[in-house]
Amino acid sequence: MSADAADALARSPLHERHVALGAKFASFGGWEMPLEYAGGGVLKEHSAVRDAAGVFDVSHLGKARVRGAGAAGFVNACLTNDLGRIAPGQAQYTLCCADDGGVVDDLIAYLIADDHVFLIPNAANTAEVVRRLTVAAPAGVTVTNEHQRYAVLAVQGPQSAEVLAKLGLPTEHDYMSFATTTLGDTELIVCRTGYTGEHGYELVVPWDDAVAVWDALIAAGVRPCGLGARDTLRTEMGYPLHGQDLSPEITPVQARSGWAVGWKKPEFWGRDALITEKTEGPRRTLRGLELTGRGIPRGHMDVYAGGQQIGETTSGTFSPTKKVGIALALLDTAAGVSDGDLVEIDIRGRRAEARVVKPPFVQPSVRA
Incomplete structure (x- = not known):
């Protein structure tokens, strides 16, 4: 640098x-x-x-505060997950989506009280999340950027x-x-x-x-x-990173993050588009890939099955725990790939065999 x-x-x-x-x-x-x-x-x-x-x-992660009468209800009408499922003193993973269902950001919401929500967005997206909430905020609700x-x-x-x-x-x-x-x-x-x-x-x-x-x-x-x-x-863990595995072009349905969507809520940004995509089925789905041999996959590498390109990696690295290359990849639903199937990743001109797996690659110790 x-x-x-x-x-x-x-x-x-x-x-x-x-x-x-x-x-x-x-x-x-x-x-x-x-x-x-x-x-x-x-x-x-x-x-x-x-x-x-x-x-x-x-500390590069963003911080924003939403306050005023009905602040929690306002946030709940904007972001995907259902704040009504948690109580003050609890936090929730949620998504800020555009009208077309693309993910503007994924973030954590801290429910402090019905009139007070603290948000931790990603660094690069904080200003945009704050802007969208500010534009939509009703009278009496304030949104402040407290990034630094x-x-x-x-x-x-x-x-x-x-x-x-x-x-x-x-x-x-x-x-x-x-x-x-x-x-x-x-x-x-x-x-x-x-x-x-x-x-x-x-x-x-x-x-x-x-x-x-x-x-x-x-x-x-x-x-x-x-x-x-x-x-x-x-x-x-298979946790998505915004800008790679989630993005304005990658919806939560495609990224298998639908568990962070309150599907029964009457209102949230991108609701109509996401319900349509969920009902019809996504054209591509985020899957885990684990190499069977040597190689380290990275993002934006082509994935093949039967000689045909069926998608590309979104994230890739060497797993220090498993001592093998692993990746997340968006694969075409029409390819009909299932867990356990073998595919190939083009790693700088060399085809490396990988097995389709369901993340996490390593068993987490976190328990709800």
């Missing part, structure tokens, strides 16, 4: 901590964020999360509860629920969420207090991990 390019990117409040740890940086949604750290690397950081505990700085008011630290792994308990932070709340607490003089939110498939927590921390909380976590014995490991971890 050139100096000029780096200067144009936003930075986390923990940037200097990452520099001191010898981080290698990359651009993520307009932010300069750590990809991996010196003395670790993606494989060791990945293993730390699967076996112990790691902390990711994901809060940092987010994801503590993930089988020992994550032990790490937070050392600091006196709550750990016993249910999956997809959150608690407001304090660490010293800092008020923060601890939510039982993550993007790794492991038991874990995401801490929403005031921007100016991020360094103190980060230092406390490192002192408690958690390993700093970069976003490279976060990507291999989420791919092993």
